[in-house]
Amino acid sequence: MLTSKVLAHYAFGLVAMALIPLITRAYYSIQDMKTPIVISLAALGINTILDLSLAPLMGSSGIALGTSISIILALIYGIFDLNRKLDIVRDDGLKDTVLKIGVATVVMTESMFLAHGTISTLLNDLLINNILDISFSTIAGVGVYAEVCKVLRVKI
Numbered sequence: 492m493l494t495s496k497v498l499a500h501y502a503f504g505l506v507a508m509a510l511i512p513l514i515t516r517a518y519y520s521i522q523d524m525k526t527p528i529v530i531s532l533a534a535l536g537i538n539t540i541l542d543l544s545l546a547p548l549m550g551s552s553g554i555a556l557g558t559s560i561s562i563i564l565a566l567i568y569g570i571f572d573l574n575r576k577l578d579i580v581r582d583d584g585l586k587d588t589v590l591k592i593g594v595a596t597v598v599m600t601e602s603m604f605l606a607h608g609t610i611s612t613l614l615n616d617l618l619i620n621n622i623l624d625i626s627f628s629t630i631a632g633v634g635v636y637a638e639v640c641k642v643l644r645v646k647i
Contacts (some may be wrong), residue, residue: 496552503600504559507566514569526572534565588645595639603632 515527538561545553574580607628614620 493551497555499604500552500555500559502559503556504562507559507562510566511562511569514566514573517573518569521576523576527569530565530569530572533568534561537561537564591640591643591645595636595643595645598639599632599636602635603628606631 518524518527538558541557541560542554545557547553549556574586580586607624610624610627614624
């Protein structure tokens with residue numbers, strides 16, 4: 492159970508972990524060697540603070556979550572800074588939509604974790620109960636995602 496919780500929190504930042512090298516290469520291609528180092532150092536500082544803050548509360552899962560959050564923040568900053576330098580995305584509406592979808596996705600993920608935690612404590616560890624747990628957690632996550640998108644006025 493401990494390993495699955497740690498892996499779930501690392502999975503939260505998996506996309507960011509995969510995209511950071513791409514962003515770094517984009518900076519190198521425009522002959523900017525300094526910015527990726529600054530972003531990495533800032534992410535390291537944020538990671539240290541989050542790890543020290545979350546580890547006493549969540550144990551090893553807190554370290555995994557802190558690492559994922561710091562990598563996501565580094566990726567977000569890298570993308571926005573790269574866009575500022577290269578003016579890749581000129582449409583402000585697109586930027587707002589992507590940001591809103593990101594917020595909705597984070598809220599959905601956390602609601603799925605909450606629903607899973609609540610449902611799994613109520614059910615025994617049988618196959619049908621696990622299927623029900625996954626089904627209800629998914630339904631809850633999709634419902635929350637749709638509601639957050641509606642509140643943020645994102646057209647799905």
